Amino acid sequence: MTSDNPSYLIIGGGVFGVSTAYYLIQKYPNASVTLVDRDAYDAESRVAASWDWNKVVRADYDDKVYCRLALEAQDIFKSDPLWQPYFHQTGVYWTCRSSYAQNVINNHKELGRDDDIIALPVSEARMLYGGIFDNADYTGVKEVLINRASGWAAAGDALRAVTKRCLELGVKYVTADVAALQFNGRGSCTGAKMKSGRVLSATHTVVAAGAFTPTLLEMSAATSGNPGLRAGERILAAGITTGMAQLNEEQHQKYRDMPVGFQGYTPDEGKPFIGTLPPTKDGELKWWGSKIFTNTREVLPGRHISSPPPTFDYNQWKVPGPLKQDIVESRNLWYGPASADWEMTKHRICWDAFTTTSDFIISPHSASKGLYLATCGSFHGYKFFPVLGKYVVQMLEGELSPDLEEKWAWDRQRPDSSENVEYPNAEMKHLLQPTSKL
Numbered sequence: 365m366t367s368d369n370p371s372y373l374i375i376g377g378g379v380f381g382v383s384t385a386y387y388l389i390q391k392y393p394n395a396s397v398t399l400v401d402r403d404a405y406d407a408e409s410r411v412a413a414s415w416d417w418n419k420v421v422r423a424d425y426d427d428k429v430y431c432r433l434a435l436e437a438q439d440i441f442k443s444d445p446l447w448q449p450y451f452h453q454t455g456v457y458w459t460c461r462s463s464y465a466q467n468v469i470n471n472h473k474e475l476g477r478d479d480d481i482i483a484l485p486v487s488e489a490r491m492l493y494g495g496i497f498d499n500a501d502y503t504g505v506k507e508v509l510i511n512r513a514s515g516w517a518a519a520g521d522a523l524r525a526v527t528k529r530c531l532e533l534g535v536k537y538v539t540a541d542v543a544a545l546q547f548n549g550r551g552s553c554t555g556a557k558m559k560s561g562r563v564l565s566a567t568h569t570v571v572a573a574g575a576f577t578p579t580l581l582e583m584s585a586a587t588s589g590n591p592g593l594r595a596g597e598r599i600l601a602a603g604i605t606t607g608m609a610q611l612n613e614e615q616h617q618k619y620r621d622m623p624v625g626f627q628g629y630t631p632d633e634g635k636p637f638i639g640t641l642p643p644t645k646d647g648e649l650k651w652w653g654s655k656i657f658t659n660t661r662e663v664l665p666g667r668h669i670s671s672p673p674p675t676f677d678y679n680q681w682k683v684p685g686p687l688k689q690d691i692v693e694s695r696n697l698w699y700g701p702a703s704a705d706w707e708m709t710k711h712r713i714c715w716d717a718f719t720t721t722s723d724f725i726i727s728p729h730s731a732s733k734g735l736y737l738a739t740c741g742s743f744h745g746y747k748f749f750p751v752l753g754k755y756v757v758q759m760l761e762g763e764l765s766p767d768l769e770e771k772w773a774w775d776r777q778r779p780d781s782s783e784n785v786e787y788p789n790a791e792m793k794h795l796l797q798p799t800s801k802l
């Protein structure tokens with residue numbers, strides 16, 4: 365294979381990988397584009413962070429770059445027939461304990477958007493939406509940001525639909541577990557080897573393996589003898605717990621038109637943004653916990669890194685008691701004592717890849733030609749699904765704008781995580797009772 369005849373192997377069928385495949389096959393309809401994932405795209409349950417009942421699709425960013433990209437993505441969610449059926453414009457209700465609301469509003473103004481976005485005093489905001497957030501915790505809240513243009517997406521359904529569209533356009537989908545990347549004698553990446561022994565070759569290999577990315581790079585460093593492949597301090601795999609409650613008919617009526625809720629915290633308060641999403645059509649209400657935890661384990665002899673549990677499903681449905689308790693505490697921050705008897709139907713640990721700045725990594729890998737990264741959703745990547753691939757293709761072709769190239773680079777200066785409330789804040793084993801096992 366030569367670069368005159370490029371072919372693309374994308375490892376990981378989450379939003380980073382699928383969006384990349386979608387943009388590639390539209391630009392190069394005759395190219396060989398292969399997605400490989402350990403789970404079938406239409407499986408009942410997947411480990412992908414992108415596979416979920418719902419994800420927040422908001423453009424309420426104080427970072428101007430992500431604000432602009434989120435608006436670009438949201439416009440597609442609202443208008444393109446491929447995405448539009450999955451988007452629900454319920455609005456966002458965001459308690460702000462810092463100047464977040466004003467920063468977001470300023471960004472929207474500077475970007476020339478006149479979206480329906482305002483900041484209200486607590487006393488006024490808590491009366492909105494039939495007072496459903498009247499029992500929330502408003503300690504330290506300065507004002508509440510309301511953005512009626514934001515909302516949520518039926519995440520797994522949208523992922524399945526876009527993947528299906530990719531296949532119709534000619535993308536190949538291989539269900540297999542990738543064991544390690546493959547290299548030629550000059551150290552260039554030539555594809556990947558599956559655990560079955562099958563080899564998939566390509567001129568361009570894009571690792572979009574989400575939380576598994578650092579582990580896959582460790583395995584590849586070991587098999588190739590190239591330690592420069594390792595992620596090192598750049599990427600941290602971490603999990604967070606979500607919970608779902610089945611509402612009864614009366615409760616469902618009460619909450620069915622609610623907006624997405626966010627409790628916003630500052631670094632001093634030591635909590636991430638805690639979100640709650642409107643009920644699904646079956647009346648299940650979802651929210652997430654406040655613990656974002658690493659799982660440091662020995663992935664190879666003498667190599668300790670954070671990695672999801674080494675089972676086919678990352679043990680995502682085996683949620684120990686202390687993490688279920690985290691869900692109870694987060695529920696109380698929103699719904700107060702009246703929610704104590706809600707019937708909990710699901711708990712899940714969802715794994716993602718993080719950088720200290722919450723910036724993505726969309727970049728060539730500096731240790732091997734032909735190898736690229738598209739990852740590090742950092743707990744906020746889903747909403748960019750409709751545009752991620754556009755930027756990955758620009759990266760593959762050396763056409764990213766200089767600011768994005770620098771922001772998403774594999775090799776860059778990164779500040780520590782002290783100002784980032786969304787960065788992992790605990791080690792999983794420390795959160796568990798001594799008798800709990802994962």
Ligand SMILES: Cc1cc2nc3c(=O)[nH]c(=O)nc-3n(C[C@H](O)[C@H](O)[C@H](O)COP(=O)(O)OP(=O)(O)OC[C@H]3O[C@@H](n4cnc5c(N)ncnc54)[C@H](O)[C@@H]3O)c2cc1C
Nearest residue numbers: 376378379380402412413414420542574714741745746747
């Ligand atoms: C609880 C939770 C809530 C979130 N809420 C939001 C939200 O509301 N809004 C938002 O915008 N973002 C949200 N995010 C973040 C968002 O979900 C992620 O950033 C994004 O989905 C990451 O996409 P990805 O493609 O990088 O990874 P993933 O979706 O995890 O996909 C990676 C894929 O790689 C595959 N893979 C990994 N290793 C291998 C291997 N060795 N062989 C074969 N396949 C492999 C996996 O099977 C998986 O399908 C949330 C994340 C979590 C955890």
